[in-house]
Amino acid sequence: MDKKWTLDSVLEIYNKPLMELIYEAATTHRLNHNPLEVQISTLLSIKTGGCPEDCGYCPQAARYHTDIEKNDLMSVSQVKAQALRAKSNGSSRLCMGAAWRNIQNNEEFDQVLEMVETVNGLDMEVCCTLGMMTEEQAKRLADAGLYAYNHNLDSSEDHYKEIISTREYDDRIKTIENASKAGISVCSGGIIGMGETDGDRCSMLVTLANMSPQPKSVPINALVAVEGTPLEEQKPVPIWDMVRMVATTRIVMPEAVVRLSAGRTDMTDEGQSLCFMAGASSIFAGDKLLTTPNPDVKNDMKLFDVLGLKPKAPFEDGDQPVSNSGYKECMSTKGNVKWSRPDHKIERNEEAKSKAKVARKELSK
Secondary structure (H helix, E strand, C coil): CCCCCCHHHHHHHHCCCHHHHHHHHHHHHHHHCCCCEEEEEEEEEEEECCECCCCCCCCCECCCCCCCCCECCCCHHHHHHHHHHHHHCCCCEEEEEECCCECCCCHHHHHHHHHHHHHHCCCCEEEEECCECCHHHHHHHHHHCCCEEECCCECCHHHHCCCCCCCCHHHHHHHHHHHHHCCCEEECCEEECCCCCHHHHHHHHHHHHCCCCCCCEEEEEECCCCCCCCCCCCCCCCHHHHHHHHHHHHHHCCCCEEEECCCHHHCCHHHHHHHHHCCEEEEEECCEECCEECCCHHHHHHHHHHHCCEECCCCCCCCCCCCCHHHHCCCHHHCCCCCCCCCCCCHHHHHHHHHHHHHHHHHHC
């Protein structure tokens, strides 16, 4: 990555006439990718709910009152069964998500490492999103056969402070750096529709695009407003905003896989098609994205047939990791890192927390 992106340069791209923007993005996409291939990934929640964070968009935060059913960490056999099901439906990547603030050096992490080795053995790309992560933990995941690690920036550094108050933006950057140092492919993007400005959206892209190396994949999510969360009243993102965001991402990070992620249930086939034209080359398949709704895989395949798209094979963008026994090294004696906590409060998040307490009291009567 030789070019140094600035906010002004990215905003200039983002604000181009839409037809010109799509054309430039489509041209860039064809120069760097097969435009008729789309990677199908499956996102599996291996541990649901009870997260101690206060992310304003997330129904898995323990402090909010949502209808999310909490589940303990899945077993290795359960994950293998889900991986085989996903593979049979055309997925080449399984992304496993756990509602943790950060990875702890304990038996649950050991279990996740075994899951990684097992799914890698099925010749699928394995991605994890487990919260903040140290260098040593990243190394163990790499040894187990992890292909990619997802850790989204969510928004710009400035707007991040309006959404989350329980972790620092710099800790997200540090986790991404730790994944890169371990040789793990980085997957990092964000969410639009959380009350941010166009400048915030482009500022997030500037941060990502100026990383060295740039992320190998960039998820672009549209907020799914969930009742009980602080952002429950946010209006849906217009499809034109999604197309602009996908197109701009494609231009400033030409070699990355741009992932059309959350929010597809509110998009028409025509809207999704414009996103594919603008450079999106990955979707998540299955009826859920962790806890939020997602289009049925059969409908996705019908759209692929109409557009002449085909699923992408695994490991086209990188070699399959080799699992080795190094990950089994016991690390429990090395202790756990205490990640920083900001000292500010977000009024909207505190109000949602108070409402949740009242709701729980009413349910207990």
